[in-house]
């Protein structure tokens with residue numbers, strides 16, 4: 456794709472003998488939030504560090520705005536803003552001093568720095584803290600400063616490594632809102648191991664497991680890809696288990712007691728409708744129907760399995 460902001464080709468990285476990521480390929484174009492999801496140790500930080508030019512890959516290429524990051528890192532990095540997992544804050548500086556320093560590090564012309572800092576302060580709603588020492592800010596506001604340094608040079612591409620890690624629930628909501636706003640005019644790549652985070656703010660999702668890209672698509676694709684495994688129904692007047700088994704073509708019915716049954720879907724989601732219709736037709740008095748989705752661990756396991764099977 457000609458106008459992609461990021462293009463990652465056959466990216467692999469090895470720490471001493473062990474491969475951390477293997478043959479990762481993807482492109483990001485346009486604004487919005489792309490979620491990089493993966494369990495702990497899956498390879499998210501390694502991927503992000505390479506994309507931001509902090510770590511040199513063992514194999515493969517990264518193009519930022521068409522520029523090969525390895526061949527021309529200084530030019531490519533003009534387009535990147537990065538908030539690493541450990542925000543690189545100098546806590547003895549004031550917020551303004553630190554953002555000015557960050558802007559100079561990004562090689563901004565001196566005459567543009569003042570305005571750029573004002574804009575980043577405003578964008579991250581921390582103007583009122585500009586003279587405050589960073590060490591005297593709460594965790595949520597320190598994270599805002601971390602995001603402000605990532606956008607101070609107005610890059611096209613913003614990379615945020617687990618930006619809500621360690622924050623309390625209110626701070627998480629605030630930071631997610633800020634990320635959504637930033638994504639209106641930047642392409643944002645955000646890593647997390649929390650599925651609900653991706654569901655809350657991402658337009659697209661890329662999932663890494665065991666160093667491999669196991670899924671890439673929209674949230675809707677992801678929901679369809681990871682279909683529910685089972686559902687639980689509660690009936691006021693339940694028929695014999697064998698009747699319920701016939702209805703799901705013997706895919707599996709577990710008796711839970713008190714009129715409750717777990718029915719296994721095995722990729723046939725139409726089964727739920729069949730039970731609702733049968734319960735109305737036969738007067739089983741359907742009280743409740745709850746679709747059971749896999750836990751994130753199970754999703755990771757399922758997706759890694761699918762990739763292995765498809766190779």
Ligand SMILES: Nc1ncnc2c1ncn2[C@@H]1O[C@H](COP(=O)(O)OP(=O)(O)OP(=O)(O)O)[C@@H](O)[C@H]1O
Nearest residue numbers: 470471475493494495496497498499500501502648
């Ligand atoms: N500096 C390093 N030296 C050796 N191995 C490393 C190093 N950094 C990471 N690894 C290993 O590479 C693999 C991928 O790690 P990485 O930090 O990229 O995963 P992650 O998905 O970001 O995990 P987390 O969510 O826990 O940060 C892991 O097995 C990890 O132990």
